[in-house]
Amino acid sequence: MSRIFLVDDHTIVRDGIRAMLAAEPTIEIVGEASNGQELLDSLPTTPTDVVLLDANMPVLDGLATTLRLRAEYPEVRILVLSMLAHERYIGQLFDAGASGYVLKSAEKAEILVAIQTVIAGRQFLCSELGLSILRKILVKEEGEEEVTKAHKLSRRETEVLQLLAGGLTTNEIAEKLFTSKRTVETHRQNILEKTQTKNTAALIHLAVTQGLLD
Known part of the structure; x- marks a missing residue:
């Protein structure tokens, strides 16, 4: 059973993700937070395998939260789920310690694969972003x-x-x-x-x- 903690400042987004993952027998939603600080306040009493993290949040955003998680909870995997598609910001999150990055427009199947991939200790980048970055590289070359x-x-x-x-x-x-x-x-x-x-x-x-x- 994979223990997932949802972090997004929009309740409707958290509700949608929870509903999407509810039917998965290998996934358990163990907590929710509207920003990174709320997550960090909850983690001492909430065992978590993967934090499904929004990038753009008040109080403590995705990048700052990722840095804190890597320093304080290095065993927790971080999967960023965001609408932000700028490769520089994505690179910063990976450098900070994120294990994966998925756009919120991704299909359920891809999000599930992303969760499984980061739990296995590997990195994941959703296909839409990967193809977009590849096209930019080819155009530049x-x-x-x-x-x-x-x-x-x-x-x-x-x-x-x-x-x-x-x-x-x-x-x-x-x-x-x-x-x-x-x-x-x-x-x-x-x-x-x-x-x-x-x-x-x-x-x-x-x-x-x-x-x-x-």
Whole structure:
């Protein structure tokens, strides 16, 4: 039997979750609270396996509650059930010690799987969030690939960029490449235009961060 403690500041949400889980023979709702502080006040006398925790609550929100639970009740699993879908906040909750994160729009079957997963000591992220984050990663990678293509420099431009990064002046680069100062300036201007940077400092920074330098 898995002992579940519900924490949500909306009574109607707690009622809905309790009704949804009531028919499950392996689950027992052992307590309810409207914020994290009420939960912490109840836990000393209420043995709990999993806290089903809302993220956005008054008094003590999901993140603060998660940090307290990890410090004071490390054996209790934390499954966040929220409408918040921002990946940075989700990451903060996992870093703080949450075992799982499920959107309130998830189906009953997925919530049950999430509970079973965190009880087993594993982490869980609902499918809707997982697919959304994956799409964002793929879009970002495609964008970075396009940026790399847009920045494609000729062999001579790459040589000039390497020498600029090495701190050489235009005259020194011209001497090293056995060319004229005007040619070096032309290469430099072409590089700035291709990379859409305004000056040499910005160009070097972009070149380092995007791997345009060896």
